[in-house]
Amino acid sequence: MASARTISKTSRKVSIATSPRPHPSSDRPSGVVYFWAALGVGIVALFINNVVRWSLSEDFVRSDPGPDPYPYLAILRGTEALSCTIFILLGTRTLILPWLRTGVPSLDGKLFLGGVSASTLDILFAVFQPT
Numbered sequence: 001m002a003s004a005r006t007i008s009k010t011s012r013k014v015s016i017a018t019s020p021r022p023h024p025s026s027d028r029p030s031g032v033v034y035f036w037a038a039l040g041v042g043i044v045a046l047f048i049n050n051v052v053r054w055s056l057s058e059d060f061v062r063s064d065p066g067p068d069p070y071p072y073l074a075i076l077r078g079t080e081a082l083s084c085t086i087f088i089l090l091g092t093r094t095l096i097l098p099w100l101r102t103g104v105p106s107l108d109g110k111l112f113l114g115g116v117s118a119s120t121l122d123i124l125f126a127v128f129q130p131t
Contacts, residue, residue, distance in 0.1 A: 087116075 054060060095109030105113075 090112055094112045095105055098104075098106035098109055
């Protein structure tokens, strides 16, 4: 049974129901959080390992910019700027703002993360051709 406190301010009374004991899930640590934290640490460690090994190898040279004519290069840079702007706006509007407002990511934010992950994996599969 929940206990009740009464807070009076001038002529109004407000009742707040409080629980006599803490929520049962706060007694034990969450295994899911530890799993994702360990996965994140592993991914960051792999990334750092790859960047350090690549930067110390003989392949760490400036790439050839290619023979793009100037008009096409301007179109390419405009497309890149537009893509980055849309990415930032969508990420802010669908993921960051709802997460700050409610404390959990919205469905649209989760779909945004899935789309970003899928587009990245699509490019990686095209480059490495694992099949």
